[in-house]
Amino acid sequence: MNILALQIYPELGAVTDDLVVETPESWTAAAVVELVGGAGGDEVSVVPCATHDLVDQPTAWLRAVQRVLDEPEALRAELTALLGARVTWSATEQVRAAALTEIAERARVAGTPAPPPASAAGSSVVEYEVEESTVLARIGVHVVGAARLHAFVDDGLEASLEVAPAWRRLGIGRQLLRQVSGLAAGRGAAELVLLAPPTEEGVVPVLAASGMRGRIRLTPEGLSVHVSLAGVRPITRLAAS
Known part of the structure; x- marks a missing residue:
């Protein structure tokens, strides 16, 4: 097994290691889980990944900031691309996601306001x-x-x-x-x-x-x-x- 990338997310009382590894084609996800678990890993999960997972994470988040500043409606797509549904969020990832969401909301407010939805009747509160x-x-x-x-x-x-x-x-x-x-x-x-x-x-x-x-x-x-x-x-x- 060859480790291609590593991200470490410290949390209170624990540390989450996010690794991108290259394995022989004959290896299964269960084999990787068994190997990492045997080395002391807890709550191990394995999913296939692609070349975009090798992108430097701080750089990827900065690019996402640039996009949501230009296009606030792209927030969902950016967060999904960055976090996906395959891992448990670490404290670091949650802070980053919250910050990106706030940036998108501020960019949306700073832009030209959209007309109210047609379903709005009476008070908008x-x-x-x-x-x-x-x-x-x-x-x-x-x-x-x-x-x-x-x-x-x-x-x-x-x-x-x-x-x-x-x-x-x-x-x-x-x-x-x-x-x-x-x-x-x-x-x-x-x-x-x-x-x-x-x-x-x-x-x-x-x-x-x-x-x-x-x-x-x-x-x-x-x-x-x-x-x-x-x-x-x-x-x-x-x-x-």
């Missing part, structure tokens, strides 16, 4: 209605987004989150995620588990903008997003009798 297991985002009488808690899975709570296409990239998904995370924490969950289609590009920027820590993995059912609720202030809503 978003109000969040928190119920026992649901958070709704409303603009006037219209619901433009929703986040809902479902069943417990081990020590986590499954949840769904959706924002109407015309109202995306306005911070609504970020607020919904924070609110529904508070509801989950109020129920004693240690993490929030979100499922999304494998082609969904909004997962990375929403998680980055929320400032919350999460792990994103590609599963046969789609993207599995595990959001840590450590430090999240619980929100409790009792059902009406």
Whole structure:
């Protein structure tokens, strides 16, 4: 096995090593996992990669900054290209993603404002209605987004989150995620588990903008997003009798 590139991401109490390696064609992913695990690696995952994975990461992030300054709407594509759905985000990657998201938002605000969506009726102020297991985002009488808690899975709570296409990239998904995370924490969950289609590009920027820590993995059912609720202030809503 030949190591072609190495990125080290220090975190509190742990270090994540991201390696690009060249192996004989006869090797399988399971063989690489066994080798690294036997050398002391923990939570090892292996995925195929291409030549773009050999690009210097700081340089790649600087190029992404240049693009989102010129084209803020390219944020999703840039974050997906940089992080993908194949690795657990390190603390360093989350800080970088949050910074890139902020740069794109500032560039968007600095540009010529787009006309309001045709679905906007009445007030353009978003109000969040928190119920026992649901958070709704409303603009006037219209619901433009929703986040809902479902069943417990081990020590986590499954949840769904959706924002109407015309109202995306306005911070609504970020607020919904924070609110529904508070509801989950109020129920004693240690993490929030979100499922999304494998082609969904909004997962990375929403998680980055929320400032919350999460792990994103590609599963046969789609993207599995595990959001840590450590430090999240619980929100409790009792059902009406």
